Amino acid sequence: METKWIKMLEEEPDLEAIKEAGRIIKNGGLVAFPTETVYGLGGDGLNKEASRKIYAAKGRPSDNPLIIHIADLADLEKLVKEIPPKAKKLADAFWPGPLTMIFEKSEQVPFETTGGLATVAVRYPNHPVALVFIKESGGFVAAPSANTSGRPSPTLGTHVYEDLKGRIEMLLDSGEVGIGIESTIVDMTVEPPMILRPGFITEEMLKEVLGHIDVDKTTKERLEGVAPKAPGMKYRHYAPKGELTIISGKSEHVREAINKLLIEAKEKGLRTGVIGTEENIEAYEAHVKMNAGKKQDELTVARRLYSMLREFDEEKVDVIYSEAFSENGMGQAVMNRLLKAAGHKVIQV
Secondary structure, eight states: OOOEEEEOBTTBOOHHHHHHHHHHHHTTOOEEEOOSSSOEEEEETTOHHHHHHHHHHHTOOTTSOOEEEOSSGGGHHHHBSOOOHHHHHHHHHHOSSSEEEEEEBOTTSOTTTTTTOSEEEEEOOOOHHHHHHHHHTTSOEEOOBSSOTTSOOOSSHHHHHHHHTTTSSEEEEOSSOSSOSOOEEEEOSSSSOEEEEOOSSOHHHHHHHHSOOEEOGGGTSOOOSSOOSSTTSSSOOSOOSSEEEEEESOHHHHHHHHHHHHHHHHHTTOOEEEEEOTTTGGGOOOSEEEEOOOTTOHHHHHHHHHHHHHHHHHTTOSEEEEEOOOOSTTHHHHHHHHHHHTTTOEEEO
């Protein structure tokens, strides 16, 4: 299969190309497209065969649910059995935007899209290309991140092409995305609602609207032996090819520990990498050093994270050591992704 790669400006969507992409989706094909978070791999969310194609293209476990993307709030009613009052509050506050909500699914949504679950994850993205594309595709686009399963999510069209060339019909490329990590996922089928995956819409922001919200323990811990309720909960995700370890503790102790580990790795003949804050990065003696940004600027760290992990692959790094980051605000999402990428391998110093 030849993958057609169409480039455009975010603020100037190529309507003819997007209409062609919409026809591909309606005919059961796959199209990668930009959102404000990461690039998505889209198929018809109401077509069970299209959902199967998404899993196959990514090499994704079929019990890992897909998110259905809509471009009209009225379309939510077609996907779910009911819309709880608290969900309406969150939709008013954060849609369109980087928030996914989980509901009891309607009969129209096939189990192939939901990973076999009776619930469905729904998002209304805030990106001009995505919104036109979803409408041209019939209004219900199931889309995980547009990467092969387990790899760092794509924040550039080149990342998508690298992973999925020859597996999908088309790539709509509007350049680098704005946020850089996936949407926040909130389960609205429980009371109080529960964060299943942290993201740009933070726990503090959600509490301002709802008053109280729980956080699933799997945002920090491994999920073993049960089906994941939302994308990114169970499996090792976002991972570079090199072995990643997170070092947590006081800044001076982290610097000392990482440099000791770097010396040991080099003695074994390994190519080394470090993810460090702007304040510390020059102190490290790694082959490849990635500046994540200032320690308190979690937005910049989030935006750079997946690109940094992919750059380590390009540099053929064998082992990577990363500083831990604050778990306040967006830092909660950054640490969630790092823990998944590291397979929860953390050294406390």
